[in-house]
Amino acid sequence: MTRTMSLTMTLTRNPRLVNFVFLVFSATLTNAQFRCPDEKGFFADPQQCDLYYFCNEEGHAEERLCKDGLVFRDDNPKKDFCDLPANVPCGDRTLLQEPQSSKLCPRANGYFKHEDPDSCDKFVNCIDGVGSVMSCPPGLVYEDKMSSCVWAQDSTRLCDANKREILDDGFSCPEGDVAGPQGRILPHPTYPHPEDCAKFYICRNGVVPQKGQCENQTVYNEESFRCTDPELVQGCEDYYKQRN
Structure with a gap:
């Protein structure tokens, strides 16, 4: 049996491995295609929102990756800044790194909904994979799309904030x-x-x-x-x- 046939059979039996190989291949292809602009600075990957590059004076691109849960903010090429997804319009940069999930945290960093759907006034603050349950101020509910606490009428959730x-x-x-x-x-x-x-x-x-x-x-x-x-x-x- 050839190595190619062996790899094909392995991938067929393991769909998750197929996805992983696809992501690695896509990232490698993107890196090979990325070309630095004339100026020095930090520039977003065209496909992956948490991947970006530092371009030096010689035009060499150094690949960098935000912490899991954060994405690269590309509004100023002079700043090396990763932010919450709610604060960054990724647009066509829809790909993200594999989640590094842990207890309470879908990703290692960021704000997330509480696991109890009825606890609208609570959310989880995740820092490097460690989650802490926090409460919104009285009368407010947590809105996942905005990563913040808002008035109930401004939320997309069906919550009774006045309970x-x-x-x-x-x-x-x-x-x-x-x-x-x-x-x-x-x-x-x-x-x-x-x-x-x-x-x-x-x-x-x-x-x-x-x-x-x-x-x-x-x-x-x-x-x-x-x-x-x-x-x-x-x-x-x-x-x-x-x-x-």
Whole structure:
């Protein structure tokens, strides 16, 4: 059996190997065809968006490759810069290197959707193959095409960004703005606990509930939105006396 026949049979049995050989062949052909322009600088490969070349004064092309997940930004030949795909119009440069995927990360670098489709407000930040789950600011959802958090109406995803979180005791942040003592809208309004004078709730950005606790010998005052002396809060004057 000749080497050619042996290779043909191997490729026939392994379609993934066929794809790999094709990509290697395509890249080799592209490198051989690439010609540096007259100027020195960094220039994009015409077919592969994360592949580019450094051309020196003699017109010699040195092949370079962005980190997996990033692509070459070709708007300035004097800059050696790889960026997120959302920031770079690749156009006809549709080829990319083989993904170096890992847990949580489809590619080694970049921002990606959370694996739970219902977690619209969460995304994964991947750096060299290490993924960290992060959250959008309250009221926003992650948009994969833009690699950023956006308002729900600007997203292509069907997400309920206004879904109210509920604490284990049943509290959720009421809708609507809350005006403070000077009439200004409170960015993080607080609310009294229905049964405990020394406890209260904080609504971060008006939508994310969190439990609060006054310091010893003080109780929550819903008129001033702060913890004060028990004698200043009707119904809570004897709070600490009753607990002793």
